[in-house]
Amino acid sequence: MSETWLVIVGLAGLTFLIRFCGWALGQRLPQTGFWARFLSALPGCLIVALVALFTVKGESAELIAGGIAVIVALLTRSLPATMAIGIVAIWALRTYA
Template identity: 40%
Template structure:
């Protein structure tokens, strides 16, 4: 399967809103709040969205996911790089599932 009309519409829509925002920031530069409530709100959005993605996955998962999340965090804080942290997390969840199933 190459693609579908639905996927093309979704991707073009995502591309359009992303470009409009990026260009909008430049064009509206003199009218946008650089400080204050609205600026603080915009600044906090990405972190809040990512926290929303992670939290339910950890709560609904087994103890294996929680252990693996702790390992991922530990490796990332130590190495500051994506690959070792992700590999550590995946390995931890694999071993923890074997251990919990035993």
């Protein structure tokens, strides 16, 4: 097998293993007490971590556009509106600022 196919097959198999192990882990954690609160807070914390990582590692344009997107999200609660205004904001900041 060529090196490329080795990477494709290896990455595919092991990536599925990661997805499967996450599910198995979630199934095995207790559904009450600490682990229940831990698991129910996980989606929000993971999303916030992604957003923080994307904005903090960027330049000032990412931080400002992120702030604008937060305001739009709070006001409209709309996904398409937040995306559209966020993209226009980052494009304008990078082009003109």
